[in-house]
Amino acid sequence: MQTQYLQLGGDNDWWKGAVIYQIYPRSYKDTNGDGVGDLPGIIEKLDYIADLGVDAIWISPFFTSPMKDFGYDVSNYRDVDPLFGKLDDFKQLLSKAHSLGVRVLIDLVLSHTSDRHPWFIESRSSRTNDKADWYVWAEPKIDGTPPTNWFSIFGGSAWEWDTRRRQYFLHNFLTSQPDLNFHNPAVQDALLDVVRFWLDLGVDGFRLDTVNMYVHDQQLRDNPPIGNKRVNGIDESNPYAMQDPMYNITRPENLQFLERFRQVLNEYPAVTSVGELGAVTDMYTRIAEYTEQGKRIHMAYSFDFMTKEFNAAHIRRVVEKMEAMGGGWSCWAFSNHDIARAVTRWGVGQQTAPLLTALLTSLRGSSCFYQGEELGLPEAELAYEDIQDPFGIRFWPEFKGRDGCRTPMPWSGNAANAGFSAAGVKPWLPIPEQHQALAADQQQQAEAVLQRIKTFLHWRHQQADLISGDNRFLDAPEPILVLMRGNICCIFNLSNSPQSFSLPTDLSLELLTGHGFSGSLKNGTVSLPAYEVCFAKVVA
Structure with missing residues (x-):
């Protein structure tokens, strides 16, 4: 190694x-x-x-x-x-x-692990086995309800009843994801x-x-209202947002x-x-x-x-x-x-x-x-019947889950399944037509998003100040963001319309090139097309 x-x-x-x-x-x-x-x-x-x-x-x-x-x-x-x-x-x-x-x-x-992990299979088998205390088990309240008011992020109580041990186990996510006991x-x-x-x-x-x-929390205290x-x-549609989760997570x-x-x-x-x-x-x-x-x-x-x-x-x-x-x-x-x-x-x-x-x-x-x-x-916009994410299925339609950012990568604009899978194969999530048009092989021209990003990342590697330089902001009106990284001044236009920015009179800059952005600098004024950047270096 x-x-x-x-x-x-x-x-x-x-x-x-x-x-x-x-x-x-x-x-x-x-x-x-x-x-x-x-x-x-x-x-x-x-x-x-x-x-x-x-x-x-x-x-x-x-x-x-x-x-x-x-x-x-x-x-x-x-x-x-x-x-x-x-x-x-x-x-x-x-x-x-x-x-x-x-x-x-x-x-x-x-x-947490899966409930199929051998550790959990052994743990749930009895209250006396070698791994009986490897997960978070607790007795029900006297009326049979869960030990605390804690919620699962994926909906419902954070406690699930187990008929074998006749106890509840903790799960901060799915019932099939029991939490390990870190106090052991x-x-x-x-x-x-x-x-x-x-x-x-x-x-x-x-x-x-x-x-x-x-x-x-070993004392199993109830969480207070938020x-x-x-x-x-x-998301605010999730009742988890109504509690301050101070006892089920983030413990000292x-x-x-x-x-x-x-x-x-x-x-x-x-x-x-x-x-x-x-x-x-x-x-x-x-x-x-x-x-x-x-x-x-x-x-x-x-x-x-x-x-x-x-x-x-x-x-x-x-x-x-x-x-x-x-x-x-x-x-x-x-x-x-x-x-x-x-x-x-x-x-x-x-x-x-x-x-x-x-x-x-x-x-x-x-x-x-x-x-x-x-x-x-x-x-990606997916139909309900295409959703795979259990989180999204539970909270649909106010929260549509996480599948919209998980659809397969489009590699080829002209191939079946955008080159992710072979022809005749059904990908685990559908690939939107819009994504197929943005496939990697369709972005080979210099002005394409992919090529511009590659140009910038390779240029950045040569700029030590952008990797390890000090960080401070200069005052600027919206939608301009001005960031000093060491001796490099980064001026961003965060809007869809052209903008200009007058540099402070005590700041003398020299335009940097080779990064692929079209912001310009002349007579102390930075001109920025929509969603563009100017990089310049401080000169004595």
């Missing part, structure tokens, strides 16, 4: 300022004709990924699973589900990615052994799913486990971790705690860029709030496999994708870049 690290430069801080490309494997490339993407499909497209100019990939779960939540319900942490291939396929993927200079992060789901040291040890297993194979780090949901707070990432003991997790990571060179903090009411305080430098995870991303608000003031407010909290390194994301695609959510259209990419990757921090963003894909 050490040879692979050397091929990639051996830099322990490679992740600072890195662009991490998220792959949802079910929807990337199907090579065996079953309508579902697989690891060989990712291997086939690694040259494309490296050519984009990204630094790493994050692969959503591919572990053995009954797929009730499409891989986020793990039944074996140490093997690949046959749907995606074999463990040898992952080893090949890792080797090829490293040979291309691309790091590999994998998505670890530690808070043996559970923590077993999960840390899983971490070591993948690090020994050579992975470069982890994305940690629901990293704040590992530990529950009051005037809000729960980040939870969670931080103690993450210190053990970080100690394991510190045994390996050049690895990193990025966490998803879900359903929190005080996001920035928690991010600062979870990323306390050198103690816990390396990075965590904010959900405030995954709302419908898109303007210069909001972007500046979020970044400054994140940085004011201290903690570790920032990480940013505009989209992922759980959130409607940004060009649709913000109502800005496919042609704005280069601007959004430049904005995301110019902020101080690292960035998670979701598959299809490089094509400017809009959110």
